[in-house]
Amino acid sequence: MSIVLFRVDERLLHGQVVIGWGNQLRPDRYLVVDEKLTVSGWEQDLYRLGAAGTEVQFVTPRVAREKLDFWRLDATRSILLTKEISAMGCLAEGGLLAGEKVNLGGIHHGPGRAEFLTYLHLTEDDISELEKLEAEGVEVTARDLPDTHRVNMKTLLKGKWKYS
């Protein structure tokens, strides 16, 4: 088990991930699964700055699906990150992530997004993506930092629902 964390966080590599989770899980590398970032050198430069020297690999969801088993067996400890729930959903399709835990980190306020937790603002599409993830056998929980309270899907979706 060498993918030590699957996380959805629109900020990808930032303090909470690199310091909060990184200090706890000690990853050797970050795997960023994102279609657009693989072809954007300047964006990769910026995200790498946030990784404090740890290796960062940018891959498309398609490549990630092929490499998933290799990463799992690899001795290198990885944290796998996506910006959107849909990208994680794409990875999970066909039961590829069955039995895994997916952590929801930060998705911030924006148009059409409702607040479920202070760090989690979801659209209706996000919610159906989450339900799809669960149907693929993935255990979804929300937790911004390793030392904060873990919220499971059921509790999460019962939360506040208000457009603002």
Next chain:
Amino acid sequence: MRTRIKSGALTAVFMRSFLVQGSWNYHTMLGSGFAFAMLPGLRSLYQDDEDKLEEPLERHSEHFNAHPYLTGIALGASLRLEADGAGAETVRSFKTAVRGPLGSLGDSLVWATWLPGISVLALAIYWLGLPGSWSALVFLLVFNAGHLGLRIWGFRVGYSEGRDVGRKLKVVDLSGLTARLRRVAVLFLGLLVGVLLGAEGGLASAGLLWGLLSVAGFAVGLLAGHYAWRPAATTLVVSIVLLTTWGLLR
């Protein structure tokens, strides 16, 4: 397409960058502060055409977060992008990508290194026996020389590099600078410990019992402090409160 922004407008954006946290909130964090700072630059670009201003202003009010001292990098680079006529999507992607590193680089450079380092220097100066006003003056001058220098440098480098500022920041190596500054800060800490032990009214005159207790406390903090910073911080605050109350009642 490259439009020039008037130098007066650039100065105004820089001055406004000091107020970027002025309307901090959980929804957009620095969002509205960022838009407020961008406004003179956008006005200069769109020649006060209110209709054209609306869209970029709204774009820059969206969620943004970074270290306040390094926000100038993002402001400068966003102005460059707007002046070059980069699309809304590029501006958004840039700001999304840059906020993480600007936050963590700034936190470790300023809050975890520069501020404690210069505070320790100022304390050492006090315990050397110099007047308290000197110590305060040294703190304010040295800390702010670094603070203002960082802000000015950041804004300029952002404006000149635009979206490729990441490459420049990698060359400059702010985390390497942080590591070097940290060594200097540790040197100051050594100096402080030395004068604290030797100075009049310092540990030397506290007596054996208190001396041993403080050495034991130091050892516990050194070995276990990072496991339990919350209890440690609570203990510190509670003991300061108790000692102050005791001092006032005596």
